[in-house]
Structure formats: C-alpha cells, structure tokens
Amino acid sequence: xxxxxxxxxxxxxxxxxxxxxxxxxxxxxxxxxxxxxxxxxxxxxxxxxxxxxxxxxxxxxxxxxxxxxxxxxxxxxxxxxxxxxxxxxxxxxxxxxxxxxxxxxxxxxxxxxxxxxxxxxxxxxxxxxxxxxxxxxxxxxxxxxxxxxxxxxxxxxxxxxxxxxxxxxxxxxxxxx
Amino acid sequence: xxxxxxxxxxxxxxxxxxxxxxxxxxxxxxxxxxxxxxxxxxxxxxxxxxxxxxxxxxxxxxxxxxxxxxxxxxxxxxxxxxxxxxxxxxxxxxxxxxxxxxxxxxxxxxxxxxxxxxxxxxxxxxxxxxxxxxxxxxxxxxxxxxxxxxxxxxxxxxxxxxxx
Numbered sequence: 001x002x003x004x005x006x007x008x009x010x011x012x013x014x015x016x017x018x019x020x021x022x023x024x025x026x027x028x029x030x031x032x033x034x035x036x037x038x039x040x041x042x043x044x045x046x047x048x049x050x051x052x053x054x055x056x057x058x059x060x061x062x063x064x065x066x067x068x069x070x071x072x073x074x075x076x077x078x079x080x081x082x083x084x085x086x087x088x089x090x091x092x093x094x095x096x097x098x099x100x101x102x103x104x105x106x107x108x109x110x111x112x113x114x115x116x117x118x119x120x121x122x123x124x125x126x127x128x129x130x131x132x133x134x135x136x137x138x139x140x141x142x143x144x145x146x147x148x149x150x151x152x153x154x155x156x157x158x159x160x161x162x163x164x165x166x167x168x169x170x171x172x173x174x175x176x177x
Numbered sequence: 178x179x180x181x182x183x184x185x186x187x188x189x190x191x192x193x194x195x196x197x198x199x200x201x202x203x204x205x206x207x208x209x210x211x212x213x214x215x216x217x218x219x220x221x222x223x224x225x226x227x228x229x230x231x232x233x234x235x236x237x238x239x240x241x242x243x244x245x246x247x248x249x250x251x252x253x254x255x256x257x258x259x260x261x262x263x264x265x266x267x268x269x270x271x272x273x274x275x276x277x278x279x280x281x282x283x284x285x286x287x288x289x290x291x292x293x294x295x296x297x298x299x300x301x302x303x304x305x306x307x308x309x310x311x312x313x314x315x316x317x318x319x320x321x322x323x324x325x326x327x328x329x330x331x332x333x334x335x336x337x338x339x340x341x
Contacts, residue, residue, distance in 0.1 A: 007330065067242045070273045144243065149328030150235035 004173065005159035007147030012158075013061050016135065018082070018090045020051060021059035027174060030061040030155040032143040035078060035097050035104060036071035037151045044098040046167045050174065062094060064139040065151050073104035078139075079132040080109040083123065089116045181293035183305070188315050190307070193288045195257070195279040198265020208262075210255065210279055217311050219252035219339055221332055224294050224305040226323060228260045228268035228278075236304075236326040241276040243329055250336035251311075255279050259286050259301045294320060308335040 009030055013019065021028075031047060033040040051060050064082070066074035077097050084093035096112045097104065106127065114120040143153065147160055154161045156174070163173055184190065194211040201208050212220065223240060237256050240247075247254050256278040260268070265278040281288045281302065289295035289302035296303050306327060308317045317335040321327040 007328075067238050069241050069275065070238050072273075141246075144246075144329050144333060147328045147330045149239060149326040 004161060004163045005156070006162055007160040009155040009158045009160070010146045011142035013059070016138075018062045018085055018094075019059060020061075020091055022056050023059065025054075025059035026057045027054060027177060028059040028061065028155075028157055030063060032063050032065040032139070032146075032148045032151060032153040032155075034064070034066045034071060034074050034151040035081065036066070036074040036101065038101070040152045041098045041101050043152045043165055044095065046165060046170065048095070049167060050170060053171065054174075062090075063143060064136045065143045065148055065153070066136065066140065067151075075133075075136060076106055076109060076127070077104045078136045079130075080113065080123075080127060082132040082135050083126055084113055084116065084118060087113075087116075087118045089113075089118060092116050181290055181295055183293040183318055183320055184307070184315055186315050186317055190309050190313050190315050191291055192313075193291065195281060195288060196262055198260065198262045198269070198278040198280045200263050200266030202262055210277070212309075213313065215253060216313060219250060219311060219336060220307075220309045221247060221252055221254040221336075222257060222292075222307040222309065223254060224257045224281075224289060224292075224302045224307075226296075226299070226301045226304060227258055228264050236328075237274060237276055237278070238272060239326070239329060241272075241274040243333075244276065246333065247336070250333075250340050252308075252336055257281055257288070257302065259289070306332060308332055308339075310339050 013028060013030065051058055064078040066078050068075045081090060081093045081097055084090050093112060093116060110120050110124045113123040154165060163169060192213045194209050197208055197210050199208065225236060240254055244254065254276060256276055259281050261282045262280050265280060269278060286295045286302060294303045294305040304321045304323055306319045307315055310316050316339055317331060319331065
C-alpha cells in the first residue's frame with residue numbers, strides 16, 4: 001500500500017506564518033499553494049470546509065509556492081495576500097484571490113484589497129516597493145526543502161500527505177489520526 | 178523481460194550526445210548536447226516518462242522554477258524523455274518553460290538503457306534522477322515510481338554536499 005505520509009516539514013510553524021486556529025490544536029495542516037494553480041483553487045473551499053468542521057481543533061497554515069516562470073501573476077498574488085495579512089485580512093484576501101483566479105494583475109489585486117477595506121493607495125505603494133518578496137521566496141525554499149513537488153501540497157502534523165484531498169477522502173484520513 | 182541496472186553513486190557516467198528538443202531538426206551542433214562538454218560543472222539529469230502527462234509536467238515545471246537555484250550550485254539541469262524534438266518544443270512552449278529537454282528518441286531509449294533507466298515493458302524511460310559532479314562521477318541516482326513526482330529535495334541536498 002502506498003505510504004500516505006512521507007517527507008517531514010523542515011520548517012516548523014512560526015510567527016512569520018499565516019495561521020488560522022490555536023497553537024494547541026489537535027491537527028495542524030500546512031498547505032503549500034500557488035494562487036494561479038487551478039488545483040489550489042479547487043482545494044480552497046475544501047480546506048475551508050474542513051477548518052469549519054474542526055473549529056479550534058484544527059490549525060491551518062498557508063505558505064506560498066508560486067511557480068513564477070509558468071504563472072506570471074502568482075508571485076504578485078502571493079505578495080498581495082501576505083501584505084493583506086498585515087491588515088489582518090490574509091484569509092479574506094486568500095479566498096478573494098482564488099475566487100478571481102483569472103484576474104490577478106496588480107490593478108485587480110489592489111481592487112481586492114480595497115474591497116476588504118484596506119487603504120488602496122498605501123497597499124499599492126507597498127506592493128510597488130516589492131514588500132513580501134523575501135517572505136514568498138522563503139516560503140518557496142522551505143517547501144522545496146520539505147519535498148514539496150507541486151501544488152497544492154499538504155503537511156498534516158508535520159508529515160507530507162500524499163493521499164487525495166477531496167473532501168470525503170481528506171476528512172476520513174483526518175478522523176483516523 | 179529485460180531489466181537494466183541503475184548506474185549508482187560513485188560510477189563514472191558514460192559520455193553521450195543527445196538532440197536538444199528545441200523544435201529544430203537540423204544536424205547543426207548547437208542542436209545537440211554532449212555531456213562531457215559540461216566537465217567542470219555539476220549536471221542534473223531528470224529522466225521522465227513522457228511530455229504532456231500531468232505528473233511529468235509538474236516535475237519539469239518545478240525544476241524550471243529552480244534553475245536559478247541550481248545555478249547557485251554551479252549546476253545545469255536537463256530533462257530527458259523518449260519524445261522527439263517537436264514534441265518537446267511544443268510541450269515547453271505550452272507551459273512557458275525554459276528548461277532544456279533532451280530527446281532520447283533515435284535509437285529510441287538508447288541513453289536510458291545505457292544508464293539503466295529504460296522501462297522495456299512500457300517503451301519509455303523511468304522517472305529517474307542523476308546528480309553528476311564536475312568530474313563526471315554520479316553522486317546520487319534514484320528511480321521513483323512512475324506516478325510519483327520526486328521533487329527537488331534530494332537534488333539540492335546532493336548539490337550542497339558536492340559544493341561544500
């Protein structure tokens with residue numbers, strides 16, 4: 001039988017991460033994703049539903065793994081989401097970006113921030129100053145070092161999960177933990 | 178069923194020349210890659226079963242993204258499959274990739290067989306990785322299950338060890 005859990009998460013969850021849920025949650029899921037990846041878009045509502053099922057028993061972390069050579073908007077989208085995090089709007093921005101995956105140029109990204117009540121002039125200036133470039137890059141490198149081979153990749157309690165992330169399959173695996 | 182033996186770490190890699198899959202069928206030397214021309218550089222060879230299949234695509238896209246990282250370790254990377262030059266070129270263009278892809282096309286699978294990574298049953302090469310040092314010595318080799326994208330963790334670890 002295929003081994004469902006393989007590589008170790010090399011970089012533990014830390015205060016640089018985008019986190020939803022308490023530190024002492026029974027389950028921690030770390031997702032490596034790319035905002036322009038269609039599979040990540042499909043996974044977003046599934047992960048959201050799983051988080052809702054578990055409430056405070058689950059801690060969700062999102063790290064960036066943009067394939068910038070093939071997805072030309074992925075890096076800016078990742079930076080915009082990270083930046084929205086500084087206004088406590090990371091998860092709202094995260095969802096908005098995935099829902100509008102076919103419109104991720106800078107103007108649209110700024111507009112999404114605006115929709116969330118973020119000062120768009122300031123947001124735009126900060127994006128232009130290349131803020132969050134290093135964060136996105138370090139997310140990416142931590143993913144490579146942890147054996148991330150594509151997106152989305154999920155680590156459950158520190159181990160890379162190789163099984164299906166369809167809602168029924170993923171839920172069943174989590175229940176068995 | 179014929180079975181090849183994977184060339185393992187410590188072995189000197191046999192030299193070979195393969196056509197680069199750039200969509201150009203001319204026999205000009207620029208359309209070929211000769212491994213020994215890379216002496217003095219580390220070389221990563223990433224054998225994969227076929228252009229266009231989902232897992233392979235992801236793997237080559239990941240390596241394409243990592244080209245600057247590999248360059249930091251004085252390494253070049255080549256993808257290799259039994260597909261021909263026009264197939265490779267279309268595959269790269271479709272995915273906006275710059276990673277060079279080599280054609281183990283004629284005689285089919287010759288180099289895959291030489292390195293012990295040809296799947297005689299399926300008629301294409303295994304999903305296999307080689308990291309070769311500046312002197313042409315294999316430092317790490319690995320065959321993954323067909324449906325598993327091996328990522329890049331071990332490639333980077335091997336390069337770090339070579340370069341330290």
